[in-house]
Amino acid sequence: MSALPDIERWNPSLWDDDIGNPDVKEFFQDQLYALRTGRIEKGVNTYVRGLSRSGKTSTVRLFARCLMCVELNLETLNPCGHCEACTTQLDRFGEQGMFSYLRGRDVHFMPIDCMQIRGADHLRDLISGMADYNGVKVILLDEISRLSFRGLDELLLGPLQSLNYMWIATSIDSHKIDAAVLNRFPAKFTTVLPTTEELAMLLMRLCRQWGIPYDDPATLCLLAEASNNVTGIALHALAQVNAKRGDARALTRHAVEGFRDRLAG
Ligand SMILES: Nc1ncnc2c1ncn2[C@@H]1O[C@H](COP(=O)(O)OP(=O)(O)O)[C@@H](O)[C@H]1O
Numbered sequence: 001m002s003a004l005p006d007i008e009r010w011n012p013s014l015w016d017d018d019i020g021n022p023d024v025k026e027f028f029q030d031q032l033y034a035l036r037t038g039r040i041e042k043g044v045n046t047y048v049r050g051l052s053r054s055g056k057t058s059t060v061r062l063f064a065r066c067l068m069c070v071e072l073n074l075e076t077l078n079p080c081g082h083c084e085a086c087t088t089q090l091d092r093f094g095e096q097g098m099f100s101y102l103r104g105r106d107v108h109f110m111p112i113d114c115m116q117i118r119g120a121d122h123l124r125d126l127i128s129g130m131a132d133y134n135g136v137k138v139i140l141l142d143e144i145s146r147l148s149f150r151g152l153d154e155l156l157l158g159p160l161q162s163l164n165y166m167w168i169a170t171s172i173d174s175h176k177i178d179a180a181v182l183n184r185f186p187a188k189f190t191t192v193l194p195t196t197e198e199l200a201m202l203l204m205r206l207c208r209q210w211g212i213p214y215d216d217p218a219t220l221c222l223l224a225e226a227s228n229n230v231t232g233i234a235l236h237a238l239a240q241v242n243a244k245r246g247d248a249r250a251l252t253r254h255a256v257e258g259f260r261d262r263l264a265g
C-alpha cells in the first residue's frame with residue numbers, strides 16, 4: 001500500500017500553486033529577483049497580516065525556498081525542485097534555520113515561531129545567532145503578535161533597526177503590536193483570498209496529484225465556498241477525506257456538506 005500524501009504539511013512549491021495574494025506574491029517575487037541577481041543585498045522588512053490559513057506563512061516559505069534554491073529559474077522564479085534546498089523540509093530545521101551556499105553567496109533563513117519563544121533571552125539568542133553568517137539573512141517572525149501579548153516585541157526595536165537582516169513578520173491582526181515595531185516594516189500587506197474558481201482549480205490539481213477521486217467538479221466549488229475561500233480550511237477538509245478508508249476516500253458532495261455543517265456547528 002502506498003503512503004498517503006501528508007496534506008497538513010503541504011506547502012506550495014511553485015508560484016502558481018500559491019493562489020490569491022497577488023500583491024504579496026508580486027512583492028516577494030521582486031525582492032527575490034533583486035536579491036538573487038545581486039541588485040540589493042538586503043531585502044525590505046515586510047509585514048503580512050491576514051486571516052488564519054490564508055497563506056501568510058506558506059508564501060514566506062516559498063520565498064525563502066526560492067531564495068535558497070541553487071538553480072532558481074530567473075524567468076518563472078520557480079525553484080528547481082531537486083537541489084538540496086528544494087528537497088529539505090524547512091520546518092524540520094527549527095532553531096538552526098536553513099542555510100544555502102550559492103556560488104559565493106550565502107543565504108540564511110531563520111523561521112521563528114513566536115508562539116515557541118520561551119522568553120527574552122531565547123529570542124535574543126536566536127536573533128544574534130544569525131550574526132555569525134555572511135550574505136543574505138532573512139528572519140521570519142511568524143505570528144509576531146504572540147510576542148506582543150507578552151511584552152517581548154519591544155526587544156525587537158533595536159535589532160529591527162540596526163541589524164543587516166531582512167525581517168518578515170506575520171500576524172492575524174495588528175492591534176496589539178507596538179506601533180514603533182510596526183513602523184520598522186516599510187512594506188505592509190494584507191492577504192487576499194483566491195476566488196472560488198481559483199481555489200477549486202487548485203483543489204482539482206491537488207486531488208489529481210494525490211489520487212483523491214472527486215464525484216463532480218461542482219463539488220470542488222462547493223468545498224471552496226464552504227471554506228469561505230480560505231485555502232488552508234479547504235485543505236483541512238481534504239485531509240479528512242484523505243484519511244478515510246477504501247471507497248470512502250473520495251471528495252463527494254455528501255462529504256463536503258458534512259464538513260460545511262461541522263464548520264458551522
Ligand atoms: N494562498 C494559498 N495558496 C496555496 N496554499 C495555501 C494558501 N493559503 C494557505 N495555503 C495552505 O494552507 C495551509 C495553511 O496556510 P498557512 O500559510 O500556514 O496560513 P497562515 O500562515 O496564513 O495561517 C498550508 O498548508 C498552506 O500550504
Ligand SMILES: [Mg+2]
Pocket residue numbers: 056057058142143170
Ligand atoms: Mg502562519
Ligand SMILES: [Zn+2]
Pocket residue numbers: 068069070071072079080081082083084085086
Ligand atoms: Zn532547487
